[in-house]
Structure formats: C-alpha cells, structure tokens
Amino acid sequence: MASVTACPVVGTTNDVLPPNHPAVDLEKDGQTCPVVGATTDHHHNLLKHPNVPIDQSSTGATACPALKSVVQQPKSQQMDDEVCPVIGPATTVLPPDHPSTADAADGAVCPITKATIGHHKNKLHGHPSVQGAEAGAVCPVAGVKI
Template sequence: MASKQNCPVVGTTNTTLPPSHPDIDLNKPGQVCPIVGATTDHHHNLHKHPQVPHPDLASEHLSHDDAAACPVLKNKVVKEPKSQQMDDELCPVVGTATTVLPPNHPPTEGKPGDAICPVTKARVDHHKGKLHGHPDVSHAGTDAVCPVAGVKANA
C-alpha cells in the first residue's frame, strides 16, 4: 500500500477537491487555484469529487459543496490514527488538514478578523482558536522528521 503524501502547506492527505471547486485542468502546469492559491505544479494527484446528494445535509446546515458534509471524511478519515496524530480537523474547503501551521507561516496573532492569509487565502476569523504554532525546528538536521506530519524534511 502506498503511503499518502502530505501537502507541505496545510498538511492534508486528502486528494479530492470538493464538488464546488471550479473546473481546472490539473494536467496543465502553472495554473493557480482561485480558492487557496495553490498551483497545479505541485498538485498532480488531485481529482474532483462527484456530485453526491445526501438527504441529511439540511438538518446539519451543510451544502453539497461543503467538504465537512462528506461522511467518509467526517466519520473515517479524521478518526484514522495518522489524522489524530497530526491533529487533523475538517476544513470545509480542503477536507482533512492539520491544525498546526507550518514553521514558516506568518504570525496570525493580533491580525484583524478579515485579514487574509498570504499562503492559503483563508480569513483569520475563520480559523481563530483552531490553529496552533508549529514546534521549533530551526536546529533540525537535514534528515530530521517533522514532529507534526511525521515526514522527513528532504523527502
């Protein structure tokens, strides 16, 4: 079984775009996602989620476009040991993602709620109290393993 790769920015191992994601040719390099600003140069393993009607969404105040509505993500993926180890939560856009910011992420403390993350375009107020700083890795060696994602720095 092949191991899942982590996104180096948000830590997600999810490779499925939400049903509401704008159409984009993932095979064409240099395109920029209008949602999170990621480029197709780094995301060759993605595919779009099919439209799947779900009768219980209205009672949960979710739409079909919300990744949090996916029963596989909510009931299975977030409960996997790897996800729990990475402190994964469900993001309505990218699905499972770690709540630990990467070591080089700009600070969010003291920013207004409507401030936009320069990395993912997320609003600060949408993630207030949900994100954590990454442990200090400034003195880590070249073969060090990330304490959050569990992957080697040079992998």
C-alpha cells in the same frame, strides 16, 4: 485513500477536490485555484470528486461522511487533523515557517491560501520548534523528513 503525503503548506493528506470545486485541468501547469490560490504546478496528484448531489445548506467538506471517519484514523490523529469545509482533512498545526497570526485582524487574508484569519482564529496552532533540527530529522507533526 492511497498512500498520499501531507501538503507542505496546509498539511492536508486529502487528495480529492470537493464536489463543488470549479473545473480545473489538473494536468496543465500554471493555473491558479480560485478557491485557495494553489497552483496546478505541484497538484497533479489531486482527483476530482465523484458526482454527488450537494445540499446547498451543508457546510462543505464538514458534512462529508467519508471525511469525518478519515480524521479518526491514527495518522490523522497524530497530525491533529480536523475537517476544513474547503480542503477537507488538514492538520490544525501551522507550518514551521508560517508567520504569526496573533496580531492579525480577523479580516486579514493569508497571502498563500486566501484563508481568512477570523475563520481560523483559535482553531490553528503554532508548529513545535524545529530550529536546530539535524538534516533528515522527522517533522513531529507530519512525520516527514525536514
């Protein structure tokens, strides 16, 4: 993977769409992903996955041998990455401004990513407090300036 930055919403450093992702023109602004609700406005860095046969019984990105090795890399270990079957490697730490999901019902849906709470219960963690951090401080999870 080339030098990519972490997504500020879901914390993925993956820049390749899954092989079964619906076709979308990544150069055209204003389109919304039917899978996670992201817009193409700030996703021009994404690439289409090379064509590979997809085993319909697979668990999506978790079955990809390349992604399994990515989460073992030092940067992924620092960010506490796991492989999400939809978006690939992503941090298990929620963004600092993410609302609490502690009292949300299992069927509740994240308004930003369309992820269901039940699917992510006990898999995601709250972000360490960055309250009072000075301008230019570095995020303890993503390693980027706050």
